[in-house]
Amino acid sequence: MTTANQGTRVLVLNSGSSSVKYQLLDMRDASRLAVGLVERIGEETSRLKHSPLATGGATREQNGPIADHEAALKAVAAELAVDGLGLDSPELAAIGHRVVHGGLKFSAPTVITDEVLAEIERLVPVAPLHNPANITGIRTAQALRPDLPQVAVFDTAFHTTMPESAARYAIDIETADAHRIRRYGFHGTSHAYVSRETARLLGKAPEDVNVIVLHLGNGASASAVRGGRCVDTSMGLTPLEGLVMGTRSGDIDPAVTFHLMRVAGMSADDIDVLLNKKSGLVGLCGDNDMREIRRRCDEGDEKAQLAFDIYIHRLKKYIGAYYAVLGKVDAIAFTAGVGENAAPVREAAVAGLEELGLAVDGDLNAVRSDRPRLISPEYARVAVAVVPTDEELEIAQQTYALVSPALNS
Numbered sequence: 572m573t574t575a576n577q578g579t580r581v582l583v584l585n586s587g588s589s590s591v592k593y594q595l596l597d598m599r600d601a602s603r604l605a606v607g608l609v610e611r612i613g614e615e616t617s618r619l620k621h622s623p624l625a626t627g628g629a630t631r632e633q634n635g636p637i638a639d640h641e642a643a644l645k646a647v648a649a650e651l652a653v654d655g656l657g658l659d660s661p662e663l664a665a666i667g668h669r670v671v672h673g674g675l676k677f678s679a680p681t682v683i684t685d686e687v688l689a690e691i692e693r694l695v696p697v698a699p700l701h702n703p704a705n706i707t708g709i710r711t712a713q714a715l716r717p718d719l720p721q722v723a724v725f726d727t728a729f730h731t732t733m734p735e736s737a738a739r740y741a742i743d744i745e746t747a748d749a750h751r752i753r754r755y756g757f758h759g760t761s762h763a764y765v766s767r768e769t770a771r772l773l774g775k776a777p778e779d780v781n782v783i784v785l786h787l788g789n790g791a792s793a794s795a796v797r798g799g800r801c802v803d804t805s806m807g808l809t810p811l812e813g814l815v816m817g818t819r820s821g822d823i824d825p826a827v828t829f830h831l832m833r834v835a836g837m838s839a840d841d842i843d844v845l846l847n848k849k850s851g852l853v854g855l856c857g858d859n860d861m862r863e864i865r866r867r868c869d870e871g872d873e874k875a876q877l878a879f880d881i882y883i884h885r886l887k888k889y890i891g892a893y894y895a896v897l898g899k900v901d902a903i904a905f906t907a908g909v910g911e912n913a914a915p916v917r918e919a920a921v922a923g924l925e926e927l928g929l930a931v932d933g934d935l936n937a938v939r940s941d942r943p944r945l946i947s948p949e950y951a952r953v954a955v956a957v958v959p960t961d962e963e964l965e966i967a968q969q970t971y972a973l974v975s976p977a978l979n980s
């Protein structure tokens with residue numbers, strides 16, 4: 572069993588399907604001592620980018636193949652050690668892990684035991700791109716520091732407040748219950764953080780505002796947050812439902828799957844790969860990076876323009892749907908890689924919605940910044956905001972709150 576120590580640092584690991592984002596934080600003032608990213612794990616062109624903020628040293632880059640998540644984590648540990656911030660440090664209080672699927676069991680951050688790990692493993696079939704990477708991250712970190720508390724912070728946790736009317740699919744209720752089929756939702760750490768930060772930007776308490784959060788990264792999801800609690804979100808049993816994403820289809824008629832089985836002879840696994848990895852923006856136009864898609868659109872590329880239009884159409888439908896779910900909306904917040912950086916996406920998503928009190932100011936929308944900011948004109952009834960997400964900070968805070976003896980005495 573792990574024991575809490577006197578350390579004040581938390582290492583956060585956000586392991587994705589082909590990347591690991593990480594931060595080492597000092598929780599006394601939530602300052603970042605080191606941040607980094609390993610990309611394209613499993614490919615020839617892997618890259619590790621490490622910034623030792625504590626020493627003020629330059630960002631270091633390693634290029635070359637990193638075979639798997641275990642190798643990635645060991646490379647991260649070695650980089651941290653270069654600056655005297657290694658995993659052997661007595662200052663380290665815990666390691667916090669993003670875990671994508673927590674199923675029904677986990678609605679709060681949880682110290683990882685063998686039983687917890689077994690449950691995360693049981694959920695692999697409903698988060699096939701994510702939970703395996705999270706498990707490797709946990710196992711590797713446990714091997715490096717067996718004495719340290721490892722904490723899981725679940726993407727699904729923030730969505731456990733959804734009412735049954737939003738969380739259930741309209742399918743045979745006994746079949747659904749027998750197989751725990753329901754809408755869980757994901758990116759919850761980001762939706763929680765961004766909805767709170769949006770309230771702060773408006774100068775209000777989270778309990779007093781209704782926010783639609785649009786988390787637009789490679790994976791993308793929308794949520795409707797009433798008074799700080801999630802009441803609906805666009806991802807479902809798995810992170811496949813909802814918005815058009817980089818490589819995932821989002822919403823489709825479920826009959827498409829059995830139609831493909833019958834007429835195209837595809838297996839369940841073939842269709843899983845099709846919808847999760849070969850659909851969305853990449854399936855429509857060959858690119859999943861919004862920067863490249865916008866560049867092609869500006870050159871008059873019709874395929875890229877169609878992909879962009881389908882992406883925006885779906886986004887607009889969810890804005891309308893969550894407007895209706897909430898009844899009254901105080902703010903719409905754009906976040907994650909696309910939401911924070913792609914001004915044309917924000918402009919197009921809100922275009923034509925003036926009757927709903929929604930508008931974007933062209934000059935404000937063009938501003939580039941890593942600070943939360945309003946992009947709506949003063950006259951607009953609903954605030955439109957860009958609010959950078961910080962899943963790592965949120966995970967660090969939840970992890971430290973659980974393990975810190977000072978906070979728990």
Ligand SMILES: Nc1ncnc2c1ncn2[C@@H]1O[C@H](COP(=O)(O)OP(=O)(O)O)[C@@H](O)[C@H]1O
Nearest residue numbers: 787788789790859860861862907908909912913
């Ligand atoms: N300057 C930019 N303009 C448009 N899109 C961008 C820009 N920078 C990043 N992105 C988009 O952000 C995506 C990655 O977002 P991110 O939130 O980091 O995703 P994830 O956490 O799912 O890997 C990229 O695929 C790219 O489409």
Ligand SMILES: CC(=O)OP(=O)(O)O
Nearest residue numbers: 587757758789790810
């Ligand atoms: C749940 C999910 O889709 O995560 P990501 O955006 O990191 O792929």
Ligand SMILES: [Mg+2]
Nearest residue numbers: 788789790907
């Ligand atoms: Mg992400």
